Amino acid sequence: MANILVVDDELGIRDLLSEILNDEGHNVELAENAAQARNARTRARPDLVLLDIWMPDTDGVTLLKEWSTGGMLTMPVIMMSGHATIETAVEATKIGAHSFLEKPITLQKLLKAVEAALTRTPVGTGPAVHTRKPGDGGSVGRMVPVMDLTVESAMTGGQSLPPVMEMGPQARQLFELDKPLRDARDEFEKCYFEFHLAKEGGSMTRVAEKTGLERTHLYRKLKQLGVDLSRGKRGA
Structure with missing residues (x-):
């Protein structure tokens, strides 16, 4: 800290x-x-x-x-x-x-x-x-x-960054529908935001503009859904 x-x-x-x-x-x-x-x-x-x-x-x-x-x-x-x-x-x-x-x-x-x-x-x-x-x-x-x-x-402080996962515009995800609505919705939203984060190169500003959310609210939403925002932070 x-x-x-x-x-x-x-x-x-x-x-x-x-x-x-x-x-x-x-x-x-x-x-x-x-x-x-x-x-x-x-x-x-x-x-x-x-x-x-x-x-x-x-x-x-x-x-x-x-x-x-x-x-x-x-x-x-x-x-x-x-x-x-x-x-x-x-x-x-x-x-x-x-x-x-x-x-x-x-x-x-x-x-x-x-x-x-x-x-x-x-x-x-x-x-x-x-x-x-x-x-x-x-x-x-x-x-x-x-x-x-x-x-x-x-x-980047002289360090190379890991490439962001590529997801094409036709990317699709299969969801299990036999589950509570809240769980199914969270699963979809997580996939939705991961797709846009990858597409926008990890830029919170561009993802916020794309999804229509204020940046601070977007960040809290991603943390709530369990989206891994620090992937690659400590290097592989």
């Missing part, structure tokens, strides 16, 4: 991440802007911070840099953004971020990144390549691990 600070100006994302992380056994502190994040960082001393980039007062990269230069980056930080780019991911990891999550955040990627950050698993362990800015001439430039050059690797 860890103390995790979630910093995001969107209420829905704060609530959803809090719900998921609480169910995983973690204590969660919430902040909606950089000012609240600074106070929470000093007061709660979190084991991990999930930090959004675009916020109304101070952006996440600036806050990360502030913590780094002030000697306060003593915990792993996972950056979050709906507009992730390779350049932003590399910049954040150079400053000291552990990894980068691109929104919409899937459950598998969230849990994988949180586990990697809490165990301090290095982001990039692959071979390094040379990078050179235009106009540098023949200079070698800096060395960047290959895995750091993709948003996907930064998002």
